Amino acid sequence: MKNFLKFFLVGIFFGIVLVKSEAVSWYRIFEMFKFQSFHMYGIIGSAVFTGVILLLIAKKKHLKTTQGTYLRVPPKDNGLIRYIVGGSIFGLGWALSGACPGPMYILVGTGVFSMLIVIAAALAGTFVYGILKRKLPH
Amino acid sequence: MELIKEPWPWYVSGPCIAITMFLLLYFGRTFGMSSNLRTMCAMGGAGKYSEFFKFDWKSQKWNLTVVIGAIVGGFIAHFFLSNPTDISLSTETIKDLHELGFKNVGNSLLPPELFAWKNVLTLKGIAILLVGGFLVGFGTRYAGGCTSGHAITGLSSLQLPSLIAVIGFFIGGLIMIHLIFPILF
Numbered sequence: 178m179k180n181f182l183k184f185f186l187v188g189i190f191f192g193i194v195l196v197k198s199e200a201v202s203w204y205r206i207f208e209m210f211k212f213q214s215f216h217m218y219g220i221i222g223s224a225v226f227t228g229v230i231l232l233l234i235a236k237k238k239h240l241k242t243t244q245g246t247y248l249r250v251p252p253k254d255n256g257l258i259r260y261i262v263g264g265s266i267f268g269l270g271w272a273l274s275g276a277c278p279g280p281m282y283i284l285v286g287t288g289v290f291s292m293l294i295v296i297a298a299a300l301a302g303t304f305v306y307g308i309l310k311r312k313l314p315h
Numbered sequence: 316m317e318l319i320k321e322p323w324p325w326y327v328s329g330p331c332i333a334i335t336m337f338l339l340l341y342f343g344r345t346f347g348m349s350s351n352l353r354t355m356c357a358m359g360g361a362g363k364y365s366e367f368f369k370f371d372w373k374s375q376k377w378n379l380t381v382v383i384g385a386i387v388g389g390f391i392a393h394f395f396l397s398n399p400t401d402i403s404l405s406t407e408t409i410k411d412l413h414e415l416g417f418k419n420v421g422n423s424l425l426p427p428e429l430f431a432w433k434n435v436l437t438l439k440g441i442a443i444l445l446v447g448g449f450l451v452g453f454g455t456r457y458a459g460g461c462t463s464g465h466a467i468t469g470l471s472s473l474q475l476p477s478l479i480a481v482i483g484f485f486i487g488g489l490i491m492i493h494l495i496f497p498i499l500f
Binding site: 187201205218229243256273279 | 319322323324325326327328329330331332333334335336337338339340341342343344345348349351352353355356359361364365367368376377378380381382383384385386387388389390391392393394396397402404405407408411412420421424425426429430431432435441443444445446447448449450451452453454455456457458459460461462463465466467468469470471472473474476477479480481482483484485486487488489490491492493495
């Protein structure tokens with residue numbers, strides 16, 4: 178149980194941050210894709226900037242995880258089609274529903290239960306990908 | 316406390332998201348929200364239909380715990396840490412949404428035109444949520460990650476595949492908002 182507590186707390190922190198930043202808002206996503214505000218770019222940009230610095234410090238200090246291994250980000254597989262096509266399909270859905278997978282769950286917590294329909298559809302999408310995976314170019 | 320209840324500026328929120336990513340890496344895991352969709356499919360027995368879902372989903376319980384925490388976090392933030400204020404969207408955004416037929420823009424986190432039950436339970440309403448969700452679920456698994464896995468974690472570790480994926484996110488998003496929305500609304 179103690180092992181799971183830290184993940185639960187990280188989740189709570191993440192949920193609070195995304196609500197307070199308004200990144201869970203459909204309106205903010207629309208505004209971002211219209212390039213009408215710096216807000217979302219500021220969030221993503223400063224997150225990546227901070228992330229780069231934190232990872233550089235971890236590397237420099239040879240920081241170890243609580244599991245005893247060196248802290249590192251697993252490398253993504255090489256590829257082009259899966260990233261550009263898969264990414265675009267996700268982008269279409271992100272703009273339409275205004276929610277990526279993190280906010281989907283978080284919004285249920287804010288009392289938007291119709292988001293459960295989006296989550297169910299996302300599970301269906303994942304399932305269909307799993308079925309078609311071997312037939313798709315990657 | 317009053318400061319917490321106001322909307323947080325981007326320069327506070329962004330670094331906090333990076334800390335979330337970093338904490339999970341520090342615990343020997345990675346930050347990736349869409350992976351949970353695959354885990355939930357596996358839990359539901361999808362392994363019977365595809366090798367993709369044949370893995371030890373119990374090893375992902377930590378990530379499902381993050382999800383439960385995120386739901387609780389959303390609840391806490393919305394009901395205890397927020398003053399009822401409108402989202403301070405840009406005036407152009409409000410004007411554009413008015414033209415598309417959206418009213419009371421920014422009064423709530425999400426437009427009631429899409430998420431209030433009376434609109435969800437119309438053919439168009441339910442189709443939008445189902446199609447939107449389906450594309451997110453399919454696209455994230457195809458691309459191997461979403462905003463958390465690619466845009467935050469992947470870019471922070473300077474990975475080219477993630478940059479390509481994020482470009483894809485924008486291709487899709489821009490097509491939806493600029494080409495499809497005018498037909499849809």
